[in-house]
Amino acid sequence: MTVLVLTRDADATADLVIAELNHRGVRVHRLDPGSFPQVAGLSAYIGPYDRRWAGSLKGQHQDTAFDRVTSVYYRRPSPFRFTDEMSEADARWAESEARAGFGVLTTLPCPWINHPHRNAVASVTPIALATAARCGLTVPKTLITNSPDDARDFVKALPDTVAAYKALGSRSPTEIDGQPHALWTTQVRPEDIDDSVTLTAHQFQEWVPKVFEVRLTVVGTQMFAARIRAGSEASRIDFRSDYDSLTYGPCVVPERVRDGVRKLMSEFGLRYSALDFLVNKHGHWYLVDVNPNGQWAFVPFLREPITQAIADLLERPTP
Structure with missing residues (x-):
């Protein structure tokens, strides 16, 4: 058996799982698809009477036949890289072919x-x-629009006339020193909304006055919940902006939320996901993010149990 781990070279989260699998004596082939074709290679064949592709992956240090792979941990591969001699047009074509x-x-x-x-x-x-809403989980009132008027009307109708502005995608609109710069959640009021909203789609959500947040990590049938309390003004708006100020603790997940999460995982066919909830003073849980490939190692007391749970699924996979 071989566990195939597809991720970039610098991935401390994958390192934890790989170390655990190595400790158990499980064969692991770690490969970054982005290293294809300059370092990694593959050869695959299918014929008129075959039911699946046969072939092998060729890594820098080992090769693995497709039929030896018993499970795959798909983390965060890097983009494909090509030689500098290629023109921009040729590189775009090569990237499409590689993908x-x-x-x-x-x-x-x-x-x-x-x-x-x-x-x-x-x-x-x-x-x-x-x-999530169809599965019985509560989501905040949300508007996706490129209309400034609709956005202002939406925010005006909310309690305290304030909304959370959140990016819809994972890419950042700006770079600093060539690196993506995160776009954190921000508070907006009607007067903050101008005609730049017309330029693309924007997401505005009801502002939920939270007592704490919950990062709920699901691995197979297991759920690992961490209560997150913000220790700074920045982290009260978006905890990702100031990890150093956060404190963590265990958290009991209401059965209604657990049921909804189980349905959500089944609907998407996921074996892993990290979900973010806001919990208000009345104990109501609002789902604000579904992260099917979200981070989990930043919660200290859950690092080891989640590592082991993921390794269990990879070592003893079930269909």
């Missing part, structure tokens, strides 16, 4: 955590929120 060709791996008939196609669907915010 399509390397897609042969997505046909591997084994359990994934998670299959990238399932991650892609669950990561689309409108789909995630609608599915």
Whole structure:
């Protein structure tokens, strides 16, 4: 058996799982798809009487036949990289061909955590929120629009006339020293909304006065909940902006929320997800984010149990 780990070279989260699998004596092949074709390689074949692709992955230090892969941990591969000698047009074509060709791996008939196609669907915010609501979870009032008038009317109708502005996608609109600069959640009022809203889609959400947040990490059938309390003004708006100020503690998840999360995982076909909830003074839980490939190692007391749970699923995969 071989556990295939698809991620970039610098991935401390994947390192934890790989170390645990190595400790158990499980064979691991770690490979960054972004290293194809300059370092990594693949050869795959299918014929008229075959039911699946046969072939192998060729890494810098080892090769693995497709039929030896018993599970896949899909984390955060880097983009494909090509030689500087290529023109921009040729590089775009090569990237498209590489993406399509390397897609042969997505046909591997084994359990994934998670299959990238399932991650892609669950990561689309409108789909995630609608599915969560359909599964019985409470989501904040949300408007997606490029109309400044509609956005102002939406915010005016909210309690205290304040909303949370959140990015819909994962990409950042700006860079600092060539690196993406995160776009944190911000508070907006009607007077903050101008005609720049017309330039693209924007998401405005009801501002939920939270007592604390919950990062609920789901691995298979297990749920690991951490209560997160903000220790700074920045982290009260978006805890990702100031991890150093956060304090963590265990948290009991209401059964209604657990039921909804189980349905959500089933709807998306996920084996792993990190979900963010806001909990108000009345104890109402509002789901604000579904992260099918979200981070989990930043919660100290859950780092080891989640590592072991993921390793369990990879070592003893079930269909």
